Amino acid sequence: MAKVLLIDDDRKHSELLQAYFKRFGIQLVCAGDAQEGLRKLRREDPDLLLLDVMLPGKDGFEICREVRRTSDIPIIMLTARGDVIDRVSGLELGADDYVGKPFEPRELVARVQAILRRLEPGHSRSGKLVFEGLVVDPDARTAIIDGQPADLTSMEFELLLILARRPGKKLSRDEILSELRGIDAAILTRAVDIMVSRLRHKLGDSAKPSRFIQTIWGRGYSFVGVPAADAESP
Amino acid sequence: MAKVLLIDDDRKHSELLQAYFKRFGIQLVCAGDAQEGLRKLRREDPDLLLLDVMLPGKDGFEICREVRRTSDIPIIMLTARGDVIDRVSGLELGADDYVGKPFEPRELVARVQAILRRLEPGHSRSGKLVFEGLVVDPDARTAIIDGQPADLTSMEFELLLILARRPGKKLSRDEILSELRGIDAAILTRAVDIMVSRLRHKLGDSAKPSRFIQTIWGRGYSFVGVPAADAESP
DNA sequence: ACAGTTTGTTTCGGATTGTTTCGCAGGCAC
């Protein structure tokens, strides 16, 4: 499930949006000010950032500038003011889109999805995910490691798919579990660990700097495979 | 120079935009109808497609759908009608952005640039950080010292990343801690010192004039690695 | 029903991270 961070001081409004986004399968995480926002940006590692320009203290532009110093995350700015100057400077600061308030929630969702769609590697025509030394084919449900087909169980394959679809993304055990099975969330076992462990073993990924699946201590796991260079362009 | 294809039946308008885009270093290629547009899409191989919805014959939505069957090119739709339904369906058809007419040319240029910026290779901040004797790769989460891969824990790696991303910047312990974990601000332990110490050790950075991480007495730490020649700008 | 496979739980050893403490070095006053 996609995760979006909203920085907006209007809590009422945030909660409405949160419920609305949920209906489209998007998890909206809310922050009320710049400080909380920057913290959650690191802790939650969202896929996209929604930034209200009008904030107490640091304003949206400043946050945008700050975030852009260290992150490439897509940013959509939200503002009451509809000035062209505003919109243009927002976009030039590195924002990816700019939506004027009041906006239709439906449109905002559509714009969020439009941007996320581009980032999903799975949207390219050939369904295959190709990395150096690893090819995952979601259609055929096969994984090939260094030319050798791997004999994965369906759960192991799903797990690999979840990880490989979002290279570099830090996924918590909770997130992995809720993607694997419906919304279970509650985690008190080591099921994910053991699946990762078995998958790693079959991937021959036992070297110390893991080639494919890395452990983020205290957080979860992350896929770090290097995308192969032979990208397509139809 | 970026190349953009505009499909619009208003030739006068197209020519104005063409001149305007040129001032921003963007070559605007114009087509007056669907047929010409699809032909030029193949012939000119533009980086982005501007699509007027109101066209004689095939309308913009249809063209969008058709283009999307074979191409991933970014599409911005232009329309007179400002309906939310319109905008949403445009975005859901695979358009990347949707601008209502009348629009400010300046804003359109900014939106075009925002999308093109993402496609440019080398723009990605996730490129490797290259210093003399040290390469940090945020994607693979690896660090290489004098050609030797370093065996860093995930926290050590995060710390190195924080420092190496802002060479020369003096970072207080507070700042480092709030980037590493959420905001704890209140610092009464020596956690950062220890992590720096362990990191230095693994970096083989024990010489007196520290090669990579320098202590700023009474303030914090600073990364002093020398950027290698071929690094790209922040 | 049965055997084999797949998935989940328990448990323990080891790795990673955090805290305390002590010795030492850098800065400051004289």
Add this chain to the structure above:
DNA sequence: GTGCCTGCGAAACAATCCGAAACAAACTGT
């Protein structure tokens, strides 16, 4: 230069988290 005080480095210890083996439960196909 000398002595003092503050801040830093590192070792030792403690708390937390992860990896893997062993075992149990659930599922599959016959």
